[in-house]
Amino acid sequence: MKKVAFDNNKYLKIQREAILKRISKFGDKLYLEFGGKIVDDLHASRCLPGFKPDSKLEMLLGLKDKAEIIIVVNGNDINSNKTRQDTGISYQEEVERLIDTYREAGFLVSSVVISFYVEFGSVLEFKTKLENNGIKVYRSYKINGYPQNIPLIVSEEGLGKNERVITTRQLVVVTAPGPGSGKMACCLSQIYLDNKEGIHAGYAKYETFPVWNVPLNHPLNLAYEAATVDLNDINMIDPFHLEAYGVTAVNYNRDVEVFPLMRAIFEKIYGQSPYKSPTDMGVNMVGFAINDDDAVIKASKEEIVRRYYETRLKIFLGKLNNEALDKILMLMNKAECKPEDRKCVAECLKQYEATKEPTVAIMLKNGKIITGHRSNLLGASAALLLNTLKYFAKIDHSINLLSPSVIEAMQRLKVGLLHRKHVRLRLEEILLALSLQESTNPLAELALKQIPKLIGLEAHSSTILSEVDRTTFKRLGIHITEEPENYKKQLYFKS
Numbered sequence: 001m002k003k004v005a006f007d008n009n010k011y012l013k014i015q016r017e018a019i020l021k022r023i024s025k026f027g028d029k030l031y032l033e034f035g036g037k038i039v040d041d042l043h044a045s046r047c048l049p050g051f052k053p054d055s056k057l058e059m060l061l062g063l064k065d066k067a068e069i070i071i072v073v074n075g076n077d078i079n080s081n082k083t084r085q086d087t088g089i090s091y092q093e094e095v096e097r098l099i100d101t102y103r104e105a106g107f108l109v110s111s112v113v114i115s116f117y118v119e120f121g122s123v124l125e126f127k128t129k130l131e132n133n134g135i136k137v138y139r140s141y142k143i144n145g146y147p148q149n150i151p152l153i154v155s156e157e158g159l160g161k162n163e164r165v166i167t168t169r170q171l172v173v174v175t176a177p178g179p180g181s182g183k184m185a186c187c188l189s190q191i192y193l194d195n196k197e198g199i200h201a202g203y204a205k206y207e208t209f210p211v212w213n214v215p216l217n218h219p220l221n222l223a224y225e226a227a228t229v230d231l232n233d234i235n236m237i238d239p240f241h242l243e244a245y246g247v248t249a250v251n252y253n254r255d256v257e258v259f260p261l262m263r264a265i266f267e268k269i270y271g272q273s274p275y276k277s278p279t280d281m282g283v284n285m286v287g288f289a290i291n292d293d294d295a296v297i298k299a300s301k302e303e304i305v306r307r308y309y310e311t312r313l314k315i316f317l318g319k320l321n322n323e324a325l326d327k328i329l330m331l332m333n334k335a336e337c338k339p340e341d342r343k344c345v346a347e348c349l350k351q352y353e354a355t356k357e358p359t360v361a362i363m364l365k366n367g368k369i370i371t372g373h374r375s376n377l378l379g380a381s382a383a384l385l386l387n388t389l390k391y392f393a394k395i396d397h398s399i400n401l402l403s404p405s406v407i408e409a410m411q412r413l414k415v416g417l418l419h420r421k422h423v424r425l426r427l428e429e430i431l432l433a434l435s436l437q438e439s440t441n442p443l444a445e446l447a448l449k450q451i452p453k454l455i456g457l458e459a460h461s462s463t464i465l466s467e468v469d470r471t472t473f474k475r476l477g478i479h480i481t482e483e484p485e486n487y488k489k490q491l492y493f494k495s
Contacts, residue, residue, distance in 0.1 A: 005295035006050035026202025035207030068108040094177035111136040115182030147261040164193035219300035226307035241277035301337040309481035316484030352462035362459040392450035
């Protein structure tokens with residue numbers, strides 16, 4: 001029996017036990033800051049084969065009766081209409097999506113905290129919308145000198161200015177739509193304000209990466225740095241942990257920088273700090289569920305190379321500067337991996353040069369590479385999908401899976417009614433066309449049954465994809481990368 005690289009069931013068990021143990025350490029209440037994603041943690045699932053994207057949500061479900069959720073969003077991100085790079089939706093929309101997701105799972109979502117609060121129009125509008133839908137909204141303000149000016153921070157003019165969030169459960173999960181939202185400041189504020197009410201509250205942090213009990217330059221931790229290259233996070237040995245225990249543990253710069261503040265706040269409120277290091281604050285058991293380190297190393301190196309291509313694309317689009325690429329190249333050197341390790345890339349570019357048409361290539365689990373090219377009828381992504389499904393279903397390549405009448409009807413809709421410029425069918429449209437014929441065409445039905453086999457496959461595009469195709473690839477579970485090349489040399493190529 002093949003050994004699974006990451007034991008997800010073991011992880012759920014030991015992680016839940018660790019959180020319950022941390023709750024008991026403080027007695028009244030624990031504010032648990034959630035770093036990264038509670039749902040759809042695709043980075044973790046790519047680097048840790050066997051880790052399920054919603055593992056953290058599943059783990060929390062076992063604590064559902066003890067827990068409630070606070071979502072923190074930065075008012076500046078609302079005003080700037082900041083969007084998540086992975087989904088393309090705004091932070092406001094992500095807050096709404098998270099509320100719906102947690103409520104559907106059965107969690108109590110008690111409130112939203114708007115940090116760095118200022119009475120701007122868009123912030124006020126968002127606050128009003130949430131309140132009109134029954135969501136309590138609390139205001140948290142910028143503290144000058146944070147996090148260095150501890151006397152000001154731990155005072156009525158600092159944390160004392162914020163509105164105290166009324167909570168009713170023993171475990172309060174504090175999460176956010178993205179980094180820089182103010183989760184830790186929210187937790188600190190609640191500890192300070194709860195103490196004034198006679199409530200003994202504690203703090204812990206649950207962040208999957210970096211993994212504190214694997215080496216600093218392990219590819220798993222290097223992949224985290226590659227994933228956060230836009231934040232300039234830096235993995236480092238926790239100096240406080242080394243001094244206190246003589247044990248090497250990995251943390252990252254932001255937690256190390258803020259630890260003196262956390263320790264001072266606990267000392268000022270309770271007389272002493274329960275933690276001697278940033279690593280102590282964490283409650284992350286992911287490193288103890290790794291079964292096959294070699295498999296994790298391989299998967300993490302593949303992720304670093306993916307991030308290399310993603311970084312090149314973002315630089316081309318003006319979303320990152322060239323320093324980000326320098327850092328990715330440095331991380332690749334440390335991890336001993338290179339762009340050529342991504343096997344689907346070479347064949348994609350080779351076919352692109354031969355045809356002079358946009359090309360997408362996908363590598364199957366058996367190492368075979370299948371390509372798709374743009375034609376008068378299909379976009380390259382759509383052609384790739386059909387070719388791959390035919391291969392899996394053992395359907396002869398010369399057989400047309402789609403009825404000409406269905407294709408013509410969809411083209412008429414696109415051009416005549418929707419006024420689209422291009423008649424070529426895209427990835428999502430091909431899936432819809434196959435679905436329309438599923439009940440009348442046995443081959444279409446057979447092809448659709450192959451879709452689960454696409455999950456986890458590696459693909460590369462010779463040109464920048466449309467947003468629609470990019471999103472559909474992700475929904476299919478295909479790990480797609482792109483060349484920073486705009487085939488038509490046009491500035492606007494979203495559709």
